[in-house]
Amino acid sequence: MARIETELFSSDARCSYCGEWRQLQRDHIIPRCKGGSDDKSNIAVSCWPCNRLKSGLSLDEARLLLNQRRFGWPRFNLEQVKWLKQNNFDISLLEGPLLFEEDCLTGRK
């Protein structure tokens, strides 16, 4: 466990979702309440506000909420996001890749 903490909180560590480098915590990418493990592959660095926002949501459930936070878009709350999806509004452009997914796509990590 100690080694994971060292890697997660190295000097260039930043939030996987918004890029913040303060108030970093460990986030379970698949929440434990949804069966996510404590394995390193399921742990991401997250700032406290993103971690709180994501809470027990899956990555895809939290995607729009996290991107809104990152880019400062007009805010939908979780209930509104669910309603928009249920009513087939196309919010795919807003959902987009999360910061750490962009890093993977561009080979920065």
Ligand SMILES: [Zn+2]
């Ligand atoms: Zn963050």
